[in-house]
């Protein structure tokens with residue numbers, strides 16, 4: 001595992017964007033596993049900037065997102081589809097049909113999960129999976145527990161996750177109670193994983209995930225089993241390492 005700690009957020013984000021851009025330069029048809037949350041926003045901003053300067057193209061790339069809330073109306077400002085359109089897709093030359101986000105409004109969510117797994121199998125393996133981390137160690141929306149699910153599934157969001165994400169909604173009551181998420185097996189099948197965390201509030205979970213026991217009670221700890229993980233941290237998030 002390569003752990004890089006940065007003094008300045010801009011350097012962290014430009015490094016993350018640089019890793020993704022070099023992948024696209026060497027493999028234009030790369031499959032990118034993408035994430036939402038505040039952590040990757042700077043990376044998407046840098047990728048947008050690099051695209052506008054002619055340094056990177058997404059024209060042949062495909063993307064597959066980790067997760068989506070269940071039940072938010074189409075076009076809801078906090079849906080992860082809207083997030084991705086707003087922060088990346090509408091600013092670059094990716095073909096809209098090549099951007100996949102689970103459909104949290106599917107009438108049959110079980111069928112949607114199975115179809116998403118088939119899609120990942122068809123277009124995969126994912127070349128690079130971008131990840132943030134929840135305060136409880138969740139990746140995607142795979143919450144801690146006595147066991148984890150391998151494939152795409154519907155998950156009940158724990159209270160702590162709803163509270164953390166309430167900052168984006170008018171009130172916590174409007175944060176959905178469920179989400180569709182890619183499972184941990186799908187995440188771990190990616191050829192490379194790029195984990196990003198910022199801020200002092202992530203220091204403890206980063207320490208636990210990267211140096212503690214490998215346990216389903218901290219889903220991000222499973223990344224210790226992956227052969228090709230790059231971790232990008234700001235000084236605060238890396239504060240408890242070493």
Ligand SMILES: N[C@@H]1[C@@H](O)[C@H](O)[C@@H](COP(=O)(O)O)O[C@@H]1O
Pocket residue numbers: 035036037038039040066067131132133134138139140141161165
């Ligand atoms: N489902 C997402 C995760 O994929 C993300 O990693 C996490 C952390 O978000 P942030 O980067 O805003 O701390 O938030 C959400 O719960």
